[in-house]
Amino acid sequence: MSNIGPILLALLQAVVLLALAPFFTGMSRQIRARMHSRRGPGVLQDYRDLVKLLKRQSVAPEASGFVFRGMPYLMLGVMFVLAMALPVFTRQSPLSPVADIITFAYLFALSRFFFSLSGVDSGSSFAGLGGAREAMLGILVEPFMILSLLVVALVEGTTSIGALGSGIGNGYGQCPLAILLAMVAFGFAMFIEMGKLPFDVAEAEQELQEGPLTEYSGSSLAILKLGIGLKKLVVAQFFIGVFLPFGAIGANPGVMDVVIAVVALPVRLAVLFALAGLIENSMARTRYIMTSKVTWVGFGVAALSFVFYLAGL
């Protein structure tokens, strides 16, 4: 069967991203520690945390129900699907029937829906508030995420992620300014989705995005943490796959191309995580209720890129 190749590739890339996820979240922690003038726990700390948590009992509050119980698995499952469908080593997606910008946006929404709902479902007031804030953040981020992707999609005439990446990979020929601005706006949306300051303090679990984590413990917390880590990688790779697909395997690859693609993957991710870490740790926190003031900037940039596209710039 000719279909088996892409499916194996999809599984391979998802497993690689899953395996790398704790490394990159660990790297983020380490960067933060160094910028705070601490020594930090080392980049492998998140692997050690996972192993420890998997050995611990999972405790759930009396009020919690099946949504609370199932969410970590669904979260990881959705992220795994996205990791399978993304263009990672290649420019085209191995699973193009899932790799569509609208489908991706709504799969992110699926994970957000249950993540937020599990906060309310736990019956805890903190987790519930965290859930409400997570949903609110979705409302602020999703529109300009879609708008920025839409600009690129209109330039290329397709909403398929693989086709977008390969189109842009061949140069920013049409509307270069519009694509650059769309990249800035989408990067901003992805930055928020990665759970960064000033929107979140990912290590403080009563915070905005990780609020629903409050009641999780033991093995379910391990799965959830892994899922959230994978989400950060998926988001970063989404950005790379659409806007910076350089180094990925195009049509008719040689051995050298494959080697480059395999090396390029962690390097690009590391650069992106380091950049995000730098930006994050040089920012102050803002009050949650002010979030919309910041996200309007992202929306403004996306709108501007749309105007540039209309003008053909």
Added chain:
Amino acid sequence: MSMSPLDLLLLSVGLYATGAILSLLLAGNDEKAISVSGVLGALGGVAGLAAALPVLISGTGKTVTFATCFSFADFVVRFDLLGAFMVAVISLMVVATSVYSLSYVREYVGRGAWAMGLYMNLFVASMVCLVVVDNAFWFLVFFEMMSLASYFLVIFDQHEEAVSAGFQYFLIAHAGSILILIAFFILYSKSGSLNFETFRHLSLAPWQASIVFLLAFFGFGAKAGMIPLHGWLPRAHPAAPSHGSALMSGVMVKIGVFGIIKVGVDLLGAHELWWGIVVLGFGAVSSVLGVMYALVQHDIKRLLAYHTVENVGIILMGVGAGMIGMATHHPVLAAVGLLAGLYHLLNHAVFKGLLFLGAGSILFRTHTKDMEELGGLAKRMPYTAVAFLIGAMAISALPPLNGFVSEWFTYQSLFTMSHDGIFVLRLAGPIAIVMLAITGALAAMCFIKVYGLSFSGLPRSAHAEHAKEAPWPMVVAMLFLAAVAILLGLGASVVSPVLVNVAGSLTQLGAVPQVAYQSLLMPGNPGQAIVSTPMIILLLLVGVVVALIIAESGKSVRMSRRHGGDSWACGYTQESHMVVSADSFAGPLKKNFAPLFNLREQLNPGPMLNSGVARSIRAAERAEPFWDAVLVAPVLKFVPWLGRQAQKLQHGDFRIYCLYVVAALVILLLVTVLC
């Protein structure tokens, strides 16, 4: 025995009518009336489905004419693809609501439950007739029957709010039908016949066609509940009994959309580009504002009613894109846009019906619609919770359920429009897409709130504490609709070719574009986008299995899961008022989007009507003294004045009377001499 689709349609309407009449005959015997009307309604629905599905699948309809004693009122039945589609939607919902009513209406035993059977069946029968009749006279007759029957459902509870909501509904419905009446009259005056077939062949001047379209658009738009004509909807739907709300929201507002399609697309051919833009614009605004207002509601049924406004907006966005495609002769855009609209029409009927039935089950067991009083119902009503969650996911357009598929087609049609269109469309398309994206995110938040507050956490009142699972007919009806929502999502590649044929029969632009290939969906052009819902679910299963395998790894050394105890509250004891409430959940949103909420106060027709009435009363008050001052008062003053002057003549002095006589003689003499 094989029956033709038309026979089955007749059978279906006959069953509804029998249900209505028997309910009337059984007046006073509520228990029997409930069973009879429920069973006959469900059978009618099955017959309706059996009539509609062959027509949809074969793609060929049929028209029959019955002459009546009035020459203007030929009873023309046109069972075309659009009609069959609407009959299928109505029948599907009737099957579910009729089964549901078998238990739900027991709540009304002794309060005239038989009348509910009468009105429900009449309501359904008039809708079925309405969508297949092809003559303006009969169309309006059935339209009125539908409005009246549903009016009685709205005021069924007879309490003050219901009666007042019913009155508002009655007024707006009739204001709408007057506009429709005028639209049909204009067409009649040009064609000389009331048959729709003659309307189709009219060649009207663009301005005449535009007037007809606008009249019909606002007339049917009032029925569809689009903003700003939505005021009645959030009041009327909560007031009706829940299975009635499910039908009103799932089906009746769609008659409004159907009317817009019927007049704008079928009869007038959507020639003008700006018609489509108007439909798209009203749709986009309705969707965003509808969901935003929904978010701040406490009453679960009222919240669902606002979501109807939202979803009608989404449907209109698809229809608008299709009309734009017709006006610009873009066959793919026309067919995919209408497909998106029709698919969402069907989907919304299913998941909104499901959610209203779920809300009805909650109401049935807890006797409250206030979400602040609920909580913890997932443990007490597990089947209702699962069905409701599926409905909530579907309405939030989460993959791989049905809402996702139709919104995906809507996105894709708007994308095609933005990509291929002239400048105005390239500008309007992305704006509409962003509004749809905002709508989607808001709907997700809203249903996190609804499910979370009703089914999750701890019960917040004794009612919720002592709730138990709904009776089996209600559970069966809900699970049936939940299964349909799943099937319409997973089987999208089977459903969409059928619906695109319906769309193609309306656009009349040649070959219908390909929208499905094996399990893949595509908006006419696979290069633009493809999606496969079965693949999404399969991959999700793979992902979840991976997660389960990882969780399995530490199982040998860890203790088994513990479920119990309070949640963490910063070291304090958990108290019931600490948990998330409806207000706190939507609080940040209210603050962040304050201008849009203020807009509602300004746009709400209620206060506007009130202030209008107050102003006219004040004006009347001013007008009253005005006429007094101008007309009455002078007269009143003049009469005494005249009297006083006359008094002066009668002085009572004899000499002055003599003087009068002399003066009179002199004048008379002068007159005769001078002449």
